[in-house]
Amino acid sequence: MKSDLLSLAKDLVAALEKGDEVVADGLLDELAGLRETQLFKEIGRLTRQLHDTMVSFSVDAKIAAMTEHDIPDAKERLQYVIHMTEEAADKTLTAVENLLPISQQLNDQVALLSAKWGRFLDREMPLDEFKSMSSEISRHFKESKTGLEQVQAGLNDILMAQGFQDITGQIIRRVIDLVQELEVSMVKLISISGRKSGDQASTQAHPELPGPVVPGVDDREGGVATSQVDVDDLLSSLGF
Amino acid sequence: MKILIVDDFSTMRRIVKNLLKDLGFTNTVEADDGKSALPILEKGGIDFLVTDWNMPGMTGIDLLRAVRANPHLANLPVLMVTAEAKREQIIMAAQAGVNGYVIKPFTAATLKEKIEKIFERIDG
Numbered sequence: 001m002k003s004d005l006l007s008l009a010k011d012l013v014a015a016l017e018k019g020d021e022v023v024a025d026g027l028l029d030e031l032a033g034l035r036e037t038q039l040f041k042e043i044g045r046l047t048r049q050l051h052d053t054m055v056s057f058s059v060d061a062k063i064a065a066m067t068e069h070d071i072p073d074a075k076e077r078l079q080y081v082i083h084m085t086e087e088a089a090d091k092t093l094t095a096v097e098n099l100l101p102i103s104q105q106l107n108d109q110v111a112l113l114s115a116k117w118g119r120f121l122d123r124e125m126p127l128d129e130f131k132s133m134s135s136e137i138s139r140h141f142k143e144s145k146t147g148l149e150q151v152q153a154g155l156n157d158i159l160m161a162q163g164f165q166d167i168t169g170q171i172i173r174r175v176i177d178l179v180q181e182l183e184v185s186m187v188k189l190i191s192i193s194g195r196k197s198g199d200q201a202s203t204q205a206h207p208e209l210p211g212p213v214v215p216g217v218d219d220r221e222g223g224v225a226t227s228q229v230d231v232d233d234l235l236s237s238l239g240f
Numbered sequence: 241m242k243i244l245i246v247d248d249f250s251t252m253r254r255i256v257k258n259l260l261k262d263l264g265f266t267n268t269v270e271a272d273d274g275k276s277a278l279p280i281l282e283k284g285g286i287d288f289l290v291t292d293w294n295m296p297g298m299t300g301i302d303l304l305r306a307v308r309a310n311p312h313l314a315n316l317p318v319l320m321v322t323a324e325a326k327r328e329q330i331i332m333a334a335q336a337g338v339n340g341y342v343i344k345p346f347t348a349a350t351l352k353e354k355i356e357k358i359f360e361r362i363d364g
Contacts, residue, residue: 156259156262156348159255159258159259159348160255160259160347160348162251162254162255163251163252163255163344163345163346164345165249165251165252166247166249166251166252166323166344167323167344167345169249170294170323209293209294209299209324209329210324210325210326210329211294211323211324212323212325212344213323213325213343218325223326223327223328224325224326224327225325225326225327225330225343226325227343228342228343228346228350230325231325231330231341231342231343234327234330234331235330235334235341238331238334240334
C-alpha cells in the first residue's frame, strides 16, 4: 500500500514537472481512489466492531435476565416438582397402608371359615357349631363388601395420585428448555469474545403454551385459573 | 359408546382410561397427539373425545378446531383435560367449541361430573 502510494506520488511529481496535466489528473484521481478505499475499509472495520459489541451486549443482557429471573423461577418450579412427587408418594403409601390390614383381615377370615367349611363337608361338625358358622359366614359377607369397597376407593386414590408424572414431566421439560437456552447464550458469548462469531441460533424466551400452573410462580400476576372452580366460573360467565 | 383419549403422556392416558372404565365406559382408544388422533376420528365410530392441549405435533386446540371444521365430526362432544390454565386459553377453547374443560391435576369426581354434564346436555 505504502509503496503504491509512493510510486504514484513520484509519477505525479514527474508528470507535473513535465507539465503533462492529463497524466497528472489521472494520477490524482487514482491517489484519491486509494485513499477512499482505505477510508471505507476502516469504516467497515469500525461497523463490524460496533455490531459485535452490540450483539455481545444483548447476549450479556439476556444472560443477566436469565440469572435474575429465569433461574430463580426454574428453582421454584423444581421445588414444586419435589412437592408434587412427595405428595403423590404420600398418597400412594397412605392408601397402601390402609388397604393392607383390610386385605389381611379378609384373608384371615377366609382361612378360618374355609377350615370350618371343610369340617362341615366332612360331616364332622355338630349342629351348634354349624349355627355359629352360619352367622360367621353372614358376617364375613358383610365385612367383605365394606372391605372391598374400601379397597376399590384406595386403588382409585393410587390411580389418581399418578397424575403427578404428567404435570412434573411438563415442568421439567420447560426447565430443560431453559438450560439449553442458557447454554446457547453462553456459547454465543464465548464465540463473540473469541472474535469467531458463528451462526446465531435463535432461542425462544417464553414457550407458546404456559403449561402447568406452579403455585406462587405462575399465579402471581393473575389471569390464571388456579382451581376447577375458577374454570367453571369463567365458563359459566361465558354462557356454558 | 367409544371414547378416544388423546394425551402425550401415557400415564395420563392410563389414568383417564381407568377412570372411564370405573364410570362404565370400557370401549376406549388412545392417541398421543392430534396428528395421530385425527385419522382415528375420520375413520368414524368415535362418540366422545377426551384431549389434552399441549402435545407435540398437533395440539389439542388445533385438533378441536379440525374436528369442528369437519362436517362429519362437527357435533362430536369434546372434553379438554389439560394443565393449561390461563384465562385466555380457557376462553379460546370455549370459542373453538369445547364441551367441557378440566384442569390438571383433577379428581375422579370432577371428571365424572363433567362427562355426565356433557351427556346430559346432548340427551336433553
